[in-house]
Amino acid sequence: MSHVLCNVFHKRAITLLEEKFRALIITNNEIIRDKYTVARPKLRNPTWFTKKHRSLEPNFLTHENREFLSEIIQDRYNHIRPESVINTNIEWNPKLKRSGLIGRKIGVYPLWLKNGRKIATTLIQVLDNHVIKYIPPEEHNPPRKRVKQIINKKGCLLIGAEAADPSLFTKEYCGLFKNSGVIPKKILGRFLISPEGILPPGTLLNAMHFPVGHYVDVRGRTIDRGFQGVMKRHGFKGMPASHGVTKTHRRGGNIGGGGEKGRVWPGTKMPGHMGNRFRIAKGLKIWRINTKYNVLWVSGQAIPGDCNSVVYIYDSCLPTRKPKEPIPFPTYLLEDELPEDIYDKELHCFDEPSIIFDGST
C-alpha cells in the first residue's frame, strides 16, 4: 500500500516540478543574461588549415642553383589557365551570389564630384586573385554553424592572392594549390557563392569584377590598439580636469546602481582590449577603377584596417544598395582593351577643365 502511495506521490511531485521548471524556463527567457554581448574573437581555423610556414634552415645553395630553382618555378607556374571554360550564359538575377575579391588597402585621398563637392575615397588594390578550389554545397561543412536550417545552401570558393616562393611554405600548404596549378599564395580567402556561379580553378579575377557605381562591403581586421581606457574605446567624456577632481580624469565613473541590480550588468562599457577584430564597412560606392594597377576607389576613409593591410571585398548586402541591374555574373572576363581609368559619371576627372557653374545650375 505504502509503495503504491509513494508512486502516486512521486508522479504528482514530478508533474509539479515540471510545471515549476516550465515557469522557470519562461522567466529565464525573459531575462537576457549573457556573459558577452559582443562576440569575443576566437581562433576559428578554416577547414583547409594546415601549417603554413616551414622553418627555414640555411641551405647552402650556390647562386646558379638558386637561379635554376626560380627558373623551374617560372616554367611551372607561368601559364596558369583554367581547366574548364567558364559558363557565362547564366542570366543574372538578384538572388544569385557572386564571389568576392581579396585586396589591399593602400591609402586614402580626395576626389571631387562634378558639382564641386569633395569626397574622401579609400584606394583598394585588388591583388592577383586566383580561384584555387570549389567546394560544392553538399560537401561544404564549415566549423562554425550558426543557423540550423539553410534553405539555399551556398558553395564555397577558395581564392588565393599574392603569389610567393613555394619554398617558403610547408609541403601540406603547397598541396592545397596542387590541383589548381596555381602558384602557392600568401593569402587565402573563402567566399560563399551560388552553385550556378562556379568558377574553375585557376581563373584570374580582376578589379572589373565590381563595376563602377556598384556598392560593396569591405571586411578587414581593425587596427590593434591594445588595452584601452573608456575614453578612447567607447568615446566617453571623462571627468573634469580641475574643480577639485582628483585621480579621476579619464575614468568611466559609475557603472551601476545597487539593490536588485547590484551587479555589473552585461554589456557595460568598460576598459579593455580594442581593435584587432574583423569588421565590415558596408555600402561603399565604387567611384573609379584603374585597370592597369587593379585599384578601386571606394567611398569613405574608415575602412577597417591599417594602410597596406588585407581586406576582403563583397557585393553589398544592404537591401537598398544591392545590385539591381545585371552585373558580370560569375566574374568579369578580360576580353578587349579597357581604358586605364574608368570614372563614375558623377565624378570629375582630373584632366577635365575646371568646374564652372552656369547661371542655370
Added chain:
Amino acid sequence: MYQTTRCVFKSKLNLKNVFRVCSTAAETATTTKEQERITSEGIRKKFTEYRYIYPEFLPSPEIKFRNAIREKLERKDMVARRTQIAIPEFYVGSILSVLTSDLHSPGKTEKFVGICIKREGCGLRAKFILRNVIDHEGVEVLYEMYDPTIQKIEVLRLEKRLDDELLYLRDALPEYSTFDVNMEAELLTEGAPVPINPIKIKLKPRPWLERWERKNLQGVEEINVPQHLWDRAAKSAKPWEKYDLMKTYMNTIPEEEQIEIFDEVKTQLQKLEITRKKMKRKRTFVKPTKLA
C-alpha cells in the same frame, strides 16, 4: 627641416667643389668626363630645387601611410590637374590671387587676393591659406591646390619671408596683412632667385592666439612679454632637436627617393613649365599696360 637638409646639401656641394679644384690641378685630360659630371650634377641640383618648387609631390614621410602604387597614382592625378590649370611656383609670404567658381556668389565666381601664410599637406591634399584685411577685418581663406573649382591661381608678388609660417600675422597690426585687391602682378626677371623679404613686423600686445615668444620667430620685431614667460619659454625649448639626425631622417624623404620621384614627373612638369612661359610671354606682348 627643409632648411637644415638644404644646409647639409649645400655644404656637401661646397666640399665637392673643393675636391674638383684639387683634381683639375692634377689632371686636365679627362675634361669630357668632368663635363658629364657637371651636367649630371646640374640636373641633380635642379631636382633638389624641385622640392621647394613642387613640395607637394613628395609624399608624407610617415612610414605607416606609405604605398608606392598609391603615390604613383596620386602623382599622375596631380599632373593631370596641372595640365588644366597653371599652379605656379609660390612660397609662404608670396601674394596670390585665386579665382574660384562659387555657386552662391552672384557672378558664380569669386576672386581673393592675399598673402600666403601657410602651406601644408602633400599629394592631392596640398592646401594653402591666404590672408588679407578687407573692410578692417581679417579674412583668411583655405584653398585646396588641386580643387577643380579653382579656375586660376596667379602670383602677384613672388617672394619669401624669414619664417616658414606666417600665422603670427593674425596677432600683428592689420597693416602687415593688408593688400590691395586690385593689385597687379609684379614681373620678376627669368632665372632670378626668389627675393627674401626681410621685413620685421610688430605684434599687437597680448593676449595672443599662440605663445609667439616660444616660436623663435625671425620676422618679428622684439617681443615684449614679462620675464617669467621668457623663462618658461626657455624651459620648454628643445634646442637639441636640430641635432637629432634620426628625427630629421624620419620627417623627410631621402634625397635618392626625391630624385626618383621627380625623375618620374620631370618631363611632364618641364613641358608644362615651357607652355606656361610661352603663354606668359604672349600675354605680356598682347596686353600692354595703359599709361596716363
